[in-house]
Amino acid sequence: MEEDFPMRAVVQRVLRASVTVDGKVVGAVDGPGLLVYLGVTHSDGPEETAWTARKVWDLRLLRDERSASDEAAPILVISQFTLYGDARKGRRPTWQAAAPGEVSEPVYDAFCAELGKLGAHVERGVFGADMRVESVNDGPITLLLER
Numbered sequence: 001m002e003e004d005f006p007m008r009a010v011v012q013r014v015l016r017a018s019v020t021v022d023g024k025v026v027g028a029v030d031g032p033g034l035l036v037y038l039g040v041t042h043s044d045g046p047e048e049t050a051w052t053a054r055k056v057w058d059l060r061l062l063r064d065e066r067s068a069s070d071e072a073a074p075i076l077v078i079s080q081f082t083l084y085g086d087a088r089k090g091r092r093p094t095w096q097a098a099a100p101g102e103v104s105e106p107v108y109d110a111f112c113a114e115l116g117k118l119g120a121h122v123e124r125g126v127f128g129a130d131m132r133v134e135s136v137n138d139g140p141i142t143l144l145l146e147r
Helices: 046-058 101-118
Strands: 008-021 024-039 075-079 122-124 132-146
Touching: 008 046, 008 075, 024 046, 024 122, 024 132, 046 101, 046 132, 075 101, 101 122
Parallel strands: 024 075, 075 122
Antiparallel strands: 008 024, 008 132
């Protein structure tokens, strides 16, 4: 029987962050904001997407216990299937819990759209691309969200 995994989001408070694809910056947060690595599993849908987006938007992770919604702070979202890597056995992780691209890309798009509907300024990586992510973590503050 396959384990049921929730959507995962690693959320970092950053002073700045950017993502580069093929030498070109495709998304950036220039100032205090959040960097979100989003992992999608097979069963994730609208309910998980809405819950996770709302949680990211309302979490009091910024300075003075403020949220991204309080500060209108920008959010850079990077799709990250490796959040479902399982390395409990052997030396090579498995990725079985990660949804394949044809399942996870629409969920990633929906998550970014949901943040936008909430009022967030959303920057994005390029789904499935080889990306270079640079960030300055503030605090450091890093939180794993699972429903």
